[in-house]
Amino acid sequence: MRENEFRGKHIHAMDVNKHLDGTWVYGYLSADNYINSSVYIGEIMVAPETVGRYTCKCDISGQEVFEGDIIESHIGGQVLTNNLVIRYGVYQAYCPIDKCFMDSVGFYASGKNLPDMPIGRLEEYAKVIGNIIDNPELVNW
Secondary structure, three states: OOOOOEEEEOOOOOOOOOOOEEEEEEEEEEEOHHHOOOOOEEEEEEEEHHOOOEEEEOOOOEEEEEEEEEEEEEEEOOOOOOOOEEEEEEEEEEEOOOEEEEEEEEEEEEEEOOOOEEEEOOOHHEEEEOOOOOHHHHHOO
């Protein structure tokens, strides 16, 4: 079971400026997290702003999808012009039965001029093309 897996960018422990070294670390958050405002995945210190939770889903090519990933939406053989960012938290979801928006909690996709939406079956439509840490230029908003 990998439901609580995370990823984050490694910080050199000896680097007082906390420079990122470009290496992604995957695993579980350490029980010793948030000591001295530090976050650890296993025994490796990571930058808190880079930590993203695993969605337990893969994209159309089989790549695991994490919070913070940027996806292209391939629907009906077309690629939507707006890239979407995978997020986790509270968002407004539309309920067609009640015909209103209500708070939902979980993974959702967010895009320019689009309502936040649950991610659904990513393996049917989503292609990971980057993430907001390494590729912020891919988010066109």
